[in-house]
Amino acid sequence: MGNNSVFKGDFKEIIISEEELKQRIKELGKEITESYNEDDDIVMLCILRGAIIFMADLSREIDLPVTFDFMDVSSYGASTKSSGVVRIIKDMEENIEGRHLLIVEDIIDTGRTLKHVVDILKTRDPKSIKVVTLLDKPERREQKEIEADFNGFEVPDKFVVGYGLDFAEKYRNLSFIGVLKEKMYN
Numbered sequence: 001m002g003n004n005s006v007f008k009g010d011f012k013e014i015i016i017s018e019e020e021l022k023q024r025i026k027e028l029g030k031e032i033t034e035s036y037n038e039d040d041d042i043v044m045l046c047i048l049r050g051a052i053i054f055m056a057d058l059s060r061e062i063d064l065p066v067t068f069d070f071m072d073v074s075s076y077g078a079s080t081k082s083s084g085v086v087r088i089i090k091d092m093e094e095n096i097e098g099r100h101l102l103i104v105e106d107i108i109d110t111g112r113t114l115k116h117v118v119d120i121l122k123t124r125d126p127k128s129i130k131v132v133t134l135l136d137k138p139e140r141r142e143q144k145e146i147e148a149d150f151n152g153f154e155v156p157d158k159f160v161v162g163y164g165l166d167f168a169e170k171y172r173n174l175s176f177i178g179v180l181k182e183k184m185y186n
Helices: 002-010 020-033 054-058 112-122
Strands: 011-016 042-048 064-077 082-090 102-110 126-138 150-154 177-180
Touching: 002 011, 002 042, 002 112, 020 126, 020 150, 042 054, 042 112, 064 112, 082 112, 102 112, 112 126, 112 150
Parallel strands: 042 064, 042 102, 102 126, 126 150
Antiparallel strands: 011 177, 064 082
């Protein structure tokens, strides 16, 4: 577990272990590979910063050529509550017209941020848009039409961190996903 043991006291529970993450990402890679043709032009769009570890591991499990791009979109401050305002901090650089776009998300919560991103990207005329998310919190969904095409894990409405997900930029480097003790963020 390396550096992960130093943070163990910060967690109420670990809900997804490193082994479970590796297994599910392998399965997602296979599902994604089977959903495209080998000659499809696929752009994997990582939504920064939370999805970077997930995208790195997932991309190695996809048995197709892919191009990487990145978009930094913010709807959260340093707290656990969303501001409700979606801002594009860094736009993607690839031209996606006529190409298959695979948006890689860390977590779909209310769906507001993802809906905003998808609406913008649709105007750029991609051949298709699919979404893969590591985590899904369906009970928090406000944008009911937003669903992932590929979903790693459904999680309860708890504040989760690790494996790319953070609280105030900490815990991203953990190899598991856990629920923080309330005293860590209140």
